[in-house]
Amino acid sequence: MEKNKTGKYIQYALGEIILVVIGILIALQINNWNENRKNRIAEADYYCRILEDLELNEKLIDETSELISNKIKLCKELLSDLNKIPNDRSTILNKFVVALRQDVFVPSNIAFEDITSSGQLKLLTDLKLKNRLIQHSAFLNNILNLLQENRNVIIDRMDDFESMSEFGYQDVDYLKRELDREHIALLPKNNWTNDPNNPIFLKFQDNLIVYIAMLIRQKQHLSNLKKEMQEPIELLKDKKCK
Incomplete structure (x- = not known):
């Protein structure tokens, strides 16, 4: 301080x-840039995985619909028989046992469930697409509930027969x-299929109609889900995953 060097020391310290x-x-x-880069890579990966799930579900819908069409055809044959x-x-x-087997539609929704359950939904920066995917997830869950309700109606109808041995399940x-x-x-030796007035005949015939309707x-x-x-x-094809 005596040699008038205080100013230089202060300047040096401020510079440091x-x-x-x-x-x-x-x-x-640099860290923020790197994190953003990793987030964008993860975002793009999620978009592509979600697209793969949706395209797989399209195929599953087509396959399940074809199986259902075959069951409708078989039930109509049963009515005639x-x-x-x-x-x-x-x-x-x-024939009825074959027709009654339930081909349950089990969609692939792994990617979207993963991103929502892990709390990473914020990675999706396209708000329009993100909201559309959330809407689709809700729509999918509603369709699955409706399909389950249909199966429950069929199961309840089959349980409506008081005696399965009288029905002839053996x-x-x-x-x-x-x-x-x-x-x-x-x-029992109940030959109800040859008696149009038999209560089991009438109930079975009625159940076939209900089953076809379901x-x-x-x-x-x-079909609504596919549309x-x-x-x-x-949106995923055009903008996010080419």
Whole structure:
């Protein structure tokens, strides 16, 4: 201080502080840039994975709809077979078991569920597309609930028969292979398929009509879902995942 060097020391110290601050700011900027770059890569990856899920679901819808169409055709054949008297109860019930098998539509929604459950939805910066994907997820869940309701109606109808042995379920091939003649002899011999006035005949015929109606509704729900998917698919193809 006696040699008048105080000013130089202060200038030197300020210069060091400024350099340190500039260095920190540059480091923070580089870190932010790197984080943004990683986020944009992750965002693009999510868009492509979501698109893959949607395109896979299109194929699953087409395959499930074709299976449903085959079941509708089989149920219509059953209606005709039932009303061709005399008929064979075993043949009718074996066809019915095939028609009754439920082909459950299980969509692939892994990517969107992953990004929402992990709290990374904020990575999607295209607000229009993000909102559209959220709407699609809600629509998909609603369709799945409607499809489940249809299946419940079918299951409830089948449970409506008071006696499955009276109905003749023992005539189905996999049960006939397991039951021997002694067990079969213990069961009712109700030949209801050849009696149009029999309550079981009437109920079975009615259930077939309801089943066909539920199958038609399933196809309509899947068709609506496929139509609803087209906009998010196009947005992803055109803007985000080429």
